[in-house]
Amino acid sequence: xxxxxxxxxxxxxxxxxxxxxxxxxxxxxxxxxxxxxxxxxxxxxxxxxxxxxxxxxxxxxxxxxxxxxxxxxxxxxxxxxxxxxxxxxxxxxxxxxxxxxxxxxxxxxxxxxxxxxxxxxxxxxxxxxxxxxxxxxxxxxxxxxxxxxxxxxxxxxxx
Numbered sequence: 001x002x003x004x005x006x007x008x009x010x011x012x013x014x015x016x017x018x019x020x021x022x023x024x025x026x027x028x029x030x031x032x033x034x035x036x037x038x039x040x041x042x043x044x045x046x047x048x049x050x051x052x053x054x055x056x057x058x059x060x061x062x063x064x065x066x067x068x069x070x071x072x073x074x075x076x077x078x079x080x081x082x083x084x085x086x087x088x089x090x091x092x093x094x095x096x097x098x099x100x101x102x103x104x105x106x107x108x109x110x111x112x113x114x115x116x117x118x119x120x121x122x123x124x125x126x127x128x129x130x131x132x133x134x135x136x137x138x139x140x141x142x143x144x145x146x147x148x149x150x151x152x153x154x155x156x157x158x159x
Contacts, residue, residue, distance in 0.1 A: 025059050032057040036069050048076040075125035085115040
């Protein structure tokens, strides 16, 4: 008789952890995000952390942990920098006029290039945490692999 595919342990949400009632997943996500938040974050970075971390700490996703919190803080800093550049460009405009021998030239502001580079950093880091639709699909697909290699005993997967 066929056994079927084994469940993925990372997708299993325990009912209770030690000392906590297991029914409120959102509350557990906020508690884990607060526990992982590093000390000394600047106000804007802390605000972005508090906005983005709880969904990643949710027990059904569980993508933020002690190992990768440093890179998540880098993502938060990049988001703050991106928002600051966006506000600056909205105030000053994307171009400026330079007067020279050849007459007036319309040039792109250096902040626009910085905004583009920061956007690339945000997209790369967000993708690493599965925060884009494509990255979320990729993380979901890779976690559904039903084979286990290197367990020692043959469990009937391969004959």
